[in-house]
Amino acid sequence: MAQRVVIPGFRKIETSTPGEGGTTNYNDLTNKPLINNVPLSGNLNTVDLHLTDQTLAEEGVPADAKIVGVKFKNQSNVLRSVTESLQNLETSMSAIQTDIGDAEMLQTDQKVLVEAINLLNQQLALVKSSITNLIEYGDNITD
Numbered sequence: 001m002a003q004r005v006v007i008p009g010f011r012k013i014e015t016s017t018p019g020e021g022g023t024t025n026y027n028d029l030t031n032k033p034l035i036n037n038v039p040l041s042g043n044l045n046t047v048d049l050h051l052t053d054q055t056l057a058e059e060g061v062p063a064d065a066k067i068v069g070v071k072f073k074n075q076s077n078v079l080r081s082v083t084e085s086l087q088n089l090e091t092s093m094s095a096i097q098t099d100i101g102d103a104e105m106l107q108t109d110q111k112v113l114v115e116a117i118n119l120l121n122q123q124l125a126l127v128k129s130s131i132t133n134l135i136e137y138g139d140n141i142t143d
Contacts (some may be wrong), residue, residue, distance in 0.1 A: 023029060032039040036050040045066075 026032075027041060032041055034040065038044065038049050
């Protein structure tokens, strides 16, 4: 049985009790809600509902969220690959810097060795000179 509800300051509205008239099947409803003038009925996607967003639109055509999602996923995979390559490059650069440091250390060691050899050659020359002087001295004593 329909009831009349009166709220001061508002217009009168009719209400019905549950089970009176109406339908329990959504598809039988009239005046269904709309999104972009498309009635919400059945299995609709973003293209069906004309949902366009500049971030999702491709060449002016509404993009299906699933297609955009797949493209984002592919782009993410490419970015992961690039990130991994950059990490490998960073590791290689670190190894090269270590090798350069080792090479510089080797160059320093080589310079030290060359200086040591030069000092040894000078000392060897002094020893030879001393031996030669001793031999001459010995020869002079025996004559």
